Amino acid sequence: MEVSELDKYGICDGISEIILTSGIKNPNAAPIGLIRKDNKVFIRLYKGSTTYENVKQDEIFAANVTCNPLLFVKSTFSNLENENFKYYHLNSTKIPLLKNSASSVIFRCGEIKHTEQAMTAEIIPMNAMANDYRPRAINRGLTAVIEAAVHATRYELTRNSDFLDLIDRCLETTYKCGGQREKDAAEILLNEIDEIKKRVAGGKDTE
Amino acid sequence: MEVSELDKYGICDGISEIILTSGIKNPNAAPIGLIRKDNKVFIRLYKGSTTYENVKQDEIFAANVTCNPLLFVKSTFSNLENENFKYYHLNSTKIPLLKNSASSVIFRCGEIKHTEQAMTAEIIPMNAMANDYRPRAINRGLTAVIEAAVHATRYELTRNSDFLDLIDRCLETTYKCGGQREKDAAEILLNEIDEIKKRVAGGKDTE
Numbered sequence: 001m002e003v004s005e006l007d008k009y010g011i012c013d014g015i016s017e018i019i020l021t022s023g024i025k026n027p028n029a030a031p032i033g034l035i036r037k038d039n040k041v042f043i044r045l046y047k048g049s050t051t052y053e054n055v056k057q058d059e060i061f062a063a064n065v066t067c068n069p070l071l072f073v074k075s076t077f078s079n080l081e082n083e084n085f086k087y088y089h090l091n092s093t094k095i096p097l098l099k100n101s102a103s104s105v106i107f108r109c110g111e112i113k114h115t116e117q118a119m120t121a122e123i124i125p126m127n128a129m130a131n132d133y134r135p136r137a138i139n140r141g142l143t144a145v146i147e148a149a150v151h152a153t154r155y156e157l158t159r160n161s162d163f164l165d166l167i168d169r170c171l172e173t174t175y176k177c178g179g180q181r182e183k184d185a186a187e188i189l190l191n192e193i194d195e196i197k198k199r200v201a202g203g204k205d206t207e
Numbered sequence: 208m209e210v211s212e213l214d215k216y217g218i219c220d221g222i223s224e225i226i227l228t229s230g231i232k233n234p235n236a237a238p239i240g241l242i243r244k245d246n247k248v249f250i251r252l253y254k255g256s257t258t259y260e261n262v263k264q265d266e267i268f269a270a271n272v273t274c275n276p277l278l279f280v281k282s283t284f285s286n287l288e289n290e291n292f293k294y295y296h297l298n299s300t301k302i303p304l305l306k307n308s309a310s311s312v313i314f315r316c317g318e319i320k321h322t323e324q325a326m327t328a329e330i331i332p333m334n335a336m337a338n339d340y341r342p343r344a345i346n347r348g349l350t351a352v353i354e355a356a357v358h359a360t361r362y363e364l365t366r367n368s369d370f371l372d373l374i375d376r377c378l379e380t381t382y383k384c385g386g387q388r389e390k391d392a393a394e395i396l397l398n399e400i401d402e403i404k405k406r407v408a409g410g411k412d413t414e
Contacts, residue, residue: 137223
């Protein structure tokens with residue numbers, strides 16, 4: 001399929017916040033910003049993550065479009081339960097997909113570049129499915145809680161408390177503008193941040 | 208129709224950023240945050256706006272769900288061109304709708320409360336239409352440019368330059384994460400802010 005066809009599946013120009021499902025052997029889900037620019041699509045994956053290992057191994061994965069903040073926040077800190085996955089059969093392998101996404105696109109890796117900390121891959125769309133989706137008005141609380149989750153992963157990596165201030169500002173927007181689902185996601189996030197703080201205070205490294 | 212049915216049309220729990228079209232006599236469009244909470248829906252409209260006058264007069268309007276940032280930014284500072292409207296016929300009147308929205312909901316006003324600066328109305332959904340819509344991945348640049356437009360209207364009202372810093376921060380996200388449409392909307396917004404700054408510097412009141 002052509003890159004331009006991705007418009008129909010919600011992956012437009014710019015950075016799309018999607019949930020990447022990967023791992024033919026060990027299905028895993030993680031939120032990723034997928035970059036579409038000049039008719040090409042790229043991902044950057046950091047070493048040490050399950051997604052990095054899976055994509056390096058299989059060179060194929062799915063990008064799932066959803067606006068469910070619970071899936072974003074849960075998959076930021078741990079894997080999703082089995083019941084959240086379904087599978088796309090390709091030859092004799094099964095590529096994991098997110099079950100309740102608005103759409104899913106199967107990508108294979110094109111050119112891959114490795115740096116000390118990450119890999120950047122141009123990715124090529126192979127097939128796509130639009131599921132049962134609904135229009136959804138822009139909700140600032142939704143974007144804010146996803147942004148807060150990104151800051152939380154950076155706090156975990158750097159232990160720089162500036163990120164805690166950014167998280168507070170984001171979650172203020174979530175509690176003001178979000179619906180129940182966004183507020184529930186914020187609660188899960190705050191619990192995870194408490195756990196990270198404990199590890200930081202105890203001087204214990206994250207796994 | 209029931210408030211719970213609004214889920215299907217993208218107006219969920221929390222604050223939905225929509226474009227409100229109003230004015231049986233003088234069609235007008237403006238971005239508004241529509242509040243859905245505890246199975247009720249509310250809007251707050253500030254005195255001095257065309258939307259305020261139209262809704263006070265007609266007590267009926269449409270909420271249009273879209274993720275087109277150009278429509279949000281353009282309708283923040285001026286009315287949209289005629290070609291952007293279509294009409295919903297009710298008895299002998301025509302209620303303006305946004306032509307290319309993902310969905311549109313007709314609301315009538317229930318209880319209205321007036322304060323010195325604004326009116327708050329509980330609003331009752333009457334009818335709704337889902338149009339031809341597509342899934343869309345979350346794009347932080349999109350929400351950021353809409354947030355920047357909200358800050359710009361506050362800057363215009365208060366002339367407090369703190370809002371300019373907030374706008375800068377939002378547009379940084381838009382230039383980093385947005386697609387071409389988001390960046391075009393940011394350009395329009397920056398031009399409008401320049402105009403506001405000139406008026407502020409000249410000590411000239413806004414109309």
